[in-house]
Amino acid sequence: MNATKRFLRSRPYAFALVVFVVLLVANIVAQPSFASPSNWPETLAIFAPFGIAALASTPAIMSGGGGIDISIGPLMTVIDMIIVADLLPHGLGSPWIVVPFCLIAGAAVGAVNGTLVTVLRFQPVVATLCMNFILTGLATQIEGASTPQGSTWWTNDLASSFGPVPGGLISIAAPLLIWLALSRTAYLRNLYATGGDDAAAFSAGVDVTRVRILGYAIGGLFAGVGGLALMAVLREGEAGDATMYTLVALAAVALGGTAFTGKRGSLIGTLLGAGCMYLITNVLSAARVPDTWTDAIYGLLLLVAVIFGAGLASATQARTT
Amino acid sequence: MPSSPSKRRPQASPLAEAGPVALRVTGLAKAFGPTVALRSCSAEFRAGEVHAIMGENGSGKSTLVKILTGVHRPDAGTVELAGATARLVAAPGLRSPGAAIKAGIMAVFQEVLVVDSRSVLDNAWLGADATFGRHLPEAGRRARATAVFAELLPDGIDLDAPAGGLPLSQRQACAIVRVLLREPRVLILDEATSALDVATRDRLFAALGRRRASGMCTIFISHRMDEIGEIADRVTVLRSGESVGTLDRAEVTPDKLVQLMTGADHLAGGRSAHQRLDRPVSADSVLQVRELRLRPRAAPVSFTLRAGEVVGLAGLEGHGQDDFLRALWQGSPNGQVLRVAGTAATPIRSARHAAALGIGYVPRDRRSESLFAPLSVQENFGVVTSGADRRFGLLSHAARRARLAGYRDSLGIRMGKPTDLITTLSGGNQQKVVIARWLAREPRILLLNDPTRGIDLGAKRDIYALLDKLAADGVAVVMLSTELDEHVELMDRVLVFREGSVGAVVERDALSRAALVSAFFGQESPR
Numbered sequence: 001m002n003a004t005k006r007f008l009r010s011r012p013y014a015f016a017l018v019v020f021v022v023l024l025v026a027n028i029v030a031q032p033s034f035a036s037p038s039n040w041p042e043t044l045a046i047f048a049p050f051g052i053a054a055l056a057s058t059p060a061i062m063s064g065g066g067g068i069d070i071s072i073g074p075l076m077t078v079i080d081m082i083i084v085a086d087l088l089p090h091g092l093g094s095p096w097i098v099v100p101f102c103l104i105a106g107a108a109v110g111a112v113n114g115t116l117v118t119v120l121r122f123q124p125v126v127a128t129l130c131m132n133f134i135l136t137g138l139a140t141q142i143e144g145a146s147t148p149q150g151s152t153w154w155t156n157d158l159a160s161s162f163g164p165v166p167g168g169l170i171s172i173a174a175p176l177l178i179w180l181a182l183s184r185t186a187y188l189r190n191l192y193a194t195g196g197d198d199a200a201a202f203s204a205g206v207d208v209t210r211v212r213i214l215g216y217a218i219g220g221l222f223a224g225v226g227g228l229a230l231m232a233v234l235r236e237g238e239a240g241d242a243t244m245y246t247l248v249a250l251a252a253v254a255l256g257g258t259a260f261t262g263k264r265g266s267l268i269g270t271l272l273g274a275g276c277m278y279l280i281t282n283v284l285s286a287a288r289v290p291d292t293w294t295d296a297i298y299g300l301l302l303l304v305a306v307i308f309g310a311g312l313a314s315a316t317q318a319r320t321t
Numbered sequence: 322m323p324s325s326p327s328k329r330r331p332q333a334s335p336l337a338e339a340g341p342v343a344l345r346v347t348g349l350a351k352a353f354g355p356t357v358a359l360r361s362c363s364a365e366f367r368a369g370e371v372h373a374i375m376g377e378n379g380s381g382k383s384t385l386v387k388i389l390t391g392v393h394r395p396d397a398g399t400v401e402l403a404g405a406t407a408r409l410v411a412a413p414g415l416r417s418p419g420a421a422i423k424a425g426i427m428a429v430f431q432e433v434l435v436v437d438s439r440s441v442l443d444n445a446w447l448g449a450d451a452t453f454g455r456h457l458p459e460a461g462r463r464a465r466a467t468a469v470f471a472e473l474l475p476d477g478i479d480l481d482a483p484a485g486g487l488p489l490s491q492r493q494a495c496a497i498v499r500v501l502l503r504e505p506r507v508l509i510l511d512e513a514t515s516a517l518d519v520a521t522r523d524r525l526f527a528a529l530g531r532r533r534a535s536g537m538c539t540i541f542i543s544h545r546m547d548e549i550g551e552i553a554d555r556v557t558v559l560r561s562g563e564s565v566g567t568l569d570r571a572e573v574t575p576d577k578l579v580q581l582m583t584g585a586d587h588l589a590g591g592r593s594a595h596q597r598l599d600r601p602v603s604a605d606s607v608l609q610v611r612e613l614r615l616r617p618r619a620a621p622v623s624f625t626l627r628a629g630e631v632v633g634l635a636g637l638e639g640h641g642q643d644d645f646l647r648a649l650w651q652g653s654p655n656g657q658v659l660r661v662a663g664t665a666a667t668p669i670r671s672a673r674h675a676a677a678l679g680i681g682y683v684p685r686d687r688r689s690e691s692l693f694a695p696l697s698v699q700e701n702f703g704v705v706t707s708g709a710d711r712r713f714g715l716l717s718h719a720a721r722r723a724r725l726a727g728y729r730d731s732l733g734i735r736m737g738k739p740t741d742l743i744t745t746l747s748g749g750n751q752q753k754v755v756i757a758r759w760l761a762r763e764p765r766i767l768l769l770n771d772p773t774r775g776i777d778l779g780a781k782r783d784i785y786a787l788l789d790k791l792a793a794d795g796v797a798v799v800m801l802s803t804e805l806d807e808h809v810e811l812m813d814r815v816l817v818f819r820e821g822s823v824g825a826v827v828e829r830d831a832l833s834r835a836a837l838v839s840a841f842f843g844q845e846s847p848r
Binding site: 189193203204205 | 443453455496
């Protein structure tokens with residue numbers, strides 16, 4: 001029992017991992033075909049945009065100081081729409097154009113958010129809410145009178161699979177690989193330190209401002225990947241989708257054990273959290289629970305996660321003082 | 322002086338034999354709004370020496386440190402730093418702690434700055450990297466951190482444990498190792514030893530001694546006279562933001578330091594314009610503190626407050642006086658705080674309870690703890706005594722205005738209309754409104770936390786006179802103040818706090834600036 005507790009405390013994502021495994025089993029029991037490999041590409045492709053939205057929301061929160069980015073959903077939608085409405089119709093559908101565009105545009109918007117928050121000292125919620133409105137408005141502009149549609153060979157593969165590899169897996173792996181690469185630099189350590197105690201980091205000479213701006217920019221970069229994954233699976237751009245992911249992505253972050261104070265957190269936890277939320281919708285629909293109930297159950301699950309997470313955190317603190 | 326390798330000859334041109342100047346500050350000045358924190362500070366710090374800086378609260382020590390570490394930029398004056406050629410060059414680039422560290426100036430503070438969630442190893446190397454770039458391989462880090470930790474903690478430390486789980490002394494050791502690893506040219510210890518246990522502190526002093534030979538200059542700030550006596554080669558004294566003298570080790574005596582810190586000569590001609598009422602202190606106790614432990618290892622405090630007396634709480638910042646005052650107001654789980662009336666003694670459970678028992682509290686930070694900025698003067702005044710303004714079950718503004726008018730006259734509150742916003746008043750008048758708010762509840766005990774901070778002289782005088790009058794009416798007053806003169810003028814006795822406990826009690830007839838400053842630094846009063 002004590003060993004279990006220690007394991008749970010030292011790994012903030014442990015709770016999400018346990019829930020994830022339980023839900024996975026529940027899904028397979030409720031719907032045996034869920035486990036069949038032929039269904040994986042589709043499942044992963046549908047999950048990818050949501051999972052990536054959650055991943056993209058994490059770095060800003062981990063940078064501490066009340067950091068949060070609620071413009072991730074609209075950013076993904078705008079990127080989706082620009083690909084469908086502007087790039088594809090003009091023959092710019094090559095991955096060598098689309099992918100760099102997504103990454104650069106995403107990171108740039110994230111960097112603007114980070115600058116608003118750190119240099120101009122806007123409240124993170126206010127700054128990114130403004131960005132949320134701006135991007136949603138932009139999406140409506142691009143949409144115009146009719147919903148633009150489009151796709152090309154490689155985005156179709158991204159929504160199914162590249163040979164044996166599911167496309168959704170590639171989309172989700174991209175942010176994780178970027179994160180892994182960052183863990184080989186000093187950046188992640190600086191990010192964790194800044195989120196953990198910004199005064200200590202600042203006095204030790206960490207450039208807290210730069211670390212935070214980069215946190216938002218990396219979130220934006222991930223959102224760029226997410227926009228692409230969204231476009232691949234939807235094959236259209238609808239401005240109404242813009243706000244869809246914002247709050248559920250944050251719920252996934254919380255469920256994954258990342259504290260909104262920035263004091264602890266992990267990307268893998270967020271992915272597990274997002275996985276839990278996806279699986280729960282899935283198991284509810286497999287069990288023929290009406291759609292109208294899923295939101296209420298989301299909320300309840302989040303509440304449990306927050307209480308449980310807070311309990312773990314305070315237990316850890318009690319040990320240290 | 323066990324750890325110093327260099328023998329110091331007392332006279333004969335000490336400048337010539339000591340190391341070259343590593344850091345020179347000239348005419349540094351810094352003001353925050355109307356408050357002048359540093360007026361004119363000049364000093365030379367030499368390579369290889371331990372140079373202590375002493376001064377009481379508000380003398381400018383922390384401001385000097387913050388300028389040197391790049392947190393603040395000075396309004397005037399220069400900082401020169403010895404470059405690689407040992408020639409002094411102006412150091413205008415101290416724009417952030419990061420820049421100061423690059424220039425070789427690093428500091429450890431009283432407040433323990435470690436990231437609790439990160440490992441000891443990460444904390445030791447915190448800030449050593451650029452945002453992305455790493456300057457050392459992982460293995461080299463471990464070995465070097467282990468070596469430096471061994472100097473402070475010979476029993477070893479788990480480099481992979483989260484720092485938050487360590488005892489305070491070891492957490493501070495992490496912060497010290499962090500700077501030592503980066504081989505500073507100038508190391509600033511700003512009360513950093515107060516978080517260390519004695520054994521670790523002694524090992525730190527030995528470690529500093531070993532680094533003299535390589536020319537590291539240590540700027541040492543401490544409230545412990547014995548520590549300064551043990552390792553300081555020279556002492557610079559600051560008073561009211563000015564550097565008033567640098568003493569060589571041989572010239573240092575506690576009396577001389579106290580004299581420099583208090584500027585005893587300027588006080589010789591009469592104390593102040595304020596005439597303290599001569600009043601008897603009643604024998605009735607109104608508040609009792611029994612065995613209150615402010616910090617886990619500090620000695621417990623017992624204290625009895627009598628009706629009609631004015632008691633001062635003094636000490637260098639952060640020595641427990643704040644916690645003590647708060648315990649009087651809210652009670653404390655670490656000891657008994659009893660409101661005494663006649664033979665009955667009631668333990669105080671909470672702030673609300675205290676207010677019901679006739680205790681009033683004026684907090685330190687007006688803006689965040691006691692004012693309602695969006696409300697008017699009369700609303701700020703009447704906010705906790707609305708019941709008195711009730712007419713037929715509704716609030717009567719006329720009744721409130723009438724009540725306020727009484728206090729406005731007796732406290733001399735200078736204000737426009739009672740419906741003007743509280744923020745239109747000056748700081749002193751705002752404070753008077755806060756005090757009037759409590760007086761309206763007719764407290765028998767009034768607790769004040771540095772009530773005259775940042776307010777003008779006239780308003781201060783009014784508040785002194787008011788406290789005198791309250792005491793004459795039998796109200797017991799406990800007031801924390803960071804100003805020596807306030808204690809000397811106003812108090813019947815002063816509790817001087819040191820390291821979480823009462824270090825000395827100075828009675829009225831022994832009160833002087835020198836006596837207080839001596840007590841701050843744990844010295845016998847020079848009489």
